[in-house]
Amino acid sequence: MAKTITITDVLIDSMTISSVAKNVTIDYRLRDTDGRTWEVGKAVFWKDIPETASDGGQSTENWFQLPASYAQMFADLLNNAQTALENKFLN
Secondary structure, eight states: OOOOOOEEEEEEEEEEEETTTTEEEEEEEEEETTSOEEEEEEEEEESSOOOGGGSTTOOOTTEEEOOTHHHHHHHHHHHHHHHHHHHHHHO
C-alpha cells in the first residue's frame, strides 16, 4: 500500500549570516498537512558560490546563489552591525 505525503509548509527555524564565508545558512523543516515534520535540513545561500573541488566532500545539493540585489543589503547589514558594536563597546 502506498501513501502520498503532501508537504505543505517550509518552516525556517534559524538564519545565520557569516561575514567570513559571505553566506547565509538557513535551518529548515518540511511539514505535511497533518503538521508532521518529514525533513530537517540546511540550505546555504552564497554571495559567490565557492569551487566545490576543495569543499572536503560537503554536499552542495542545497547551495544557492544569492540574487545580486541582496549583495548591497548583505554589506549594509554587516556595516550597520559593526557600527553599532563599535558605538557600544568603543565609545
